[in-house]
Amino acid sequence: MSRFLVLLLLGFYFQLAFAQTEKKSINGKVIDAATKEPLPFVNVFLANTTTGTSSLADGTFLIEGIVIGKYDLIASYVGYKPFSLPVDFSEKKNGYTKEVQLTIELEQEAKELLAIVVREDTVNWARNFEDFKKHFLGETHNSKKCRILNPKDIHLYFDPKDGVLVAHSKKPIEIENLALGYKIYYYLYQFEVNFKTDLIYIFGVPRFEELVPNKDRQAKIWQRERKQGYYGSVTHFTRALRDSSLKESGFVVKKIFTKANPERPPDEWLNKKIKQLRDKNKSNVLILSADSKDSLSYYMKLRSLPKQVDSIAKKIYTGAEFVRSNKETLENINGKYEVVFDSREEIEYLNVVRRKYTEKQKSIFHFLSNSLTIYSNGYYEDVRSLFLEGYRSWHEKYSNILPLEYLPPLGK
Known part of the structure; x- marks a missing residue:
């Protein structure tokens, strides 16, 4: 298993559970919080989607074609603090509406904050950048076809005493993913790798743009790679969990308990x-x-020897076992689960586990909270409540992440 434990804070990136015919919209205006003057050319978008726009000269904007579900509305403008607002278009929620109207007030960043220079490890920047790419883009098959277009905008610092690598970027990190056919603008809020505790924290907001294929063959390759990347992913798992269809979707899920180590x-x-x-x-x-x-x-x-060891129960979960206060909220889910997906590992993963042969994709999902709410478009909360270990902790990197609205073609 991969030795790193990953906290899933990759920007609220879960997937569309059902095709919806009714579309929603958001319109409004972006202004300066202090002067009340309109702000033009502000990026206004739904996190982890290809859905967004820029404000016009008078500060107004319109986002249309939004599928039912919950989203994070983001407004980003140089020199201003980022704006984030959860927007709920769920049918059964209070305040359900077809259209949201709002005024976004952006606050300017303090001048002293703008002047802060991150204490970079410039001598070892190249080595630190390789570590950053390894944990941000991953070492998967698709990572070989990804590149960061503005690496010098990323400030890196490694603390050898604590064994911690930290990254900052005032500008969105631009990623060209030629494996899946997307350009990603990633607004980085937190990136930290602790090599002593084996914990990775990645928190930020991605905005996707579709790349234009140069040939029909390229478009077919992207379709194939997106479909392959989707099945078995955390997104796929979350959708199946919400629909109580884990087994039918190819997942074998078992609860992990701890018991006294019989060898100690x-x-x-x-x-x-x-x-x-x-x-x-x-x-x-x-x-x-x-x-x-x-x-x-x-x-x-x-x-x-450890006083306690893991013990895997025989019972296979479908998702229906969890008590639900409503269709969206699963109760008593906290704990550890072994999750095995019916597909082989990528061959690149063998370098991590030091094996000569691939196996089925095996991961451990740690649910830290007692409840988990999953909306109809796959958005779930709280994103801080899920840790990954094993294959998924290695695979769920930005070389493989798909936008929120992606739906695989019928059939597998």
């Missing part, structure tokens, strides 16, 4: 043995006897 004796017994052997060896030198079980090193190794 109790502390009281171990400490007694270790004390006895140390008393015999006052020089504190580890000397192995003919019987290794009489040696100090043997019992020290036993004491270093």
Whole structure:
């Protein structure tokens, strides 16, 4: 399994659960919060979609063709604080409406904040940038066809004492993904890799643009790669979980419990043995006897074993087992689950797990909250409540992420 545990904060990036015929719209005006003057050319978009626009000279904007569900509306303008507002078009929610009208007031960033220079590790920038790409774009098959177009806008700092790599960028990171046919503008809020704790935090907002294929063959390749990237993804899993169709969708999901490690004796017994052997060896030198079980090193190794280990239950979940306060909210979901998808791993993953053969895609999903709400378009909250380990922690990077409105063609 991949050794890194990933917190899914990749910009609220989940998927469309059903094709919807009724479309919604958002219209409004962007103004300066202090002067109340209109702001032209502000990027106004729905996070992790290809849906968005720019405000006109008078600050007005219109976004149409929005499918039912929940979204994060983003407004971004140089020199101003980013604006984010959850917009709920769910049919059964209070305030359900066909159209949202609003005025967005953007606050200017303080001049002293604009003048802050990130303490970069300029000497090791190239090495730090390779680490950034590894954890941001990934090392998947598709990552080989991705490139960051504005690398020098990314400020990188590595703290060798804490083993932490941090990245900042005032401008959106521009990613050209020739594997899936998208250009991504990523507004980075937080990027941190802790090499000591094996935790990765990536938090930001992506905006997608469709690339134009140069040939029909290119368009077919993109369609194939998008479809392949979708199946087995966290997005696919979340949709299946909401619809209680995990098994039918190719997922084998089992709950993981912790139990006492049967290979590790109790502390009281171990400490007694270790004390006895140390008393015999006052020089504190580890000397192995003919019987290794009489040696100090043997019992020290036993004491270093974890007190608890994971145990995987036999029951296979469909998604219907979770109590639901409504169709969208699953209760009592907190815990760890083994998730195996019925498809082989990418061959590039073998370098991580140090195997010579591929297996079915196996991951661990950690749900930290007791409840999880999944909307009809696949948007879920709280995004901070899900950690990944194993194959998905390696695979769910921006070389493989699809926009919110993507729907795979019928059939697999």
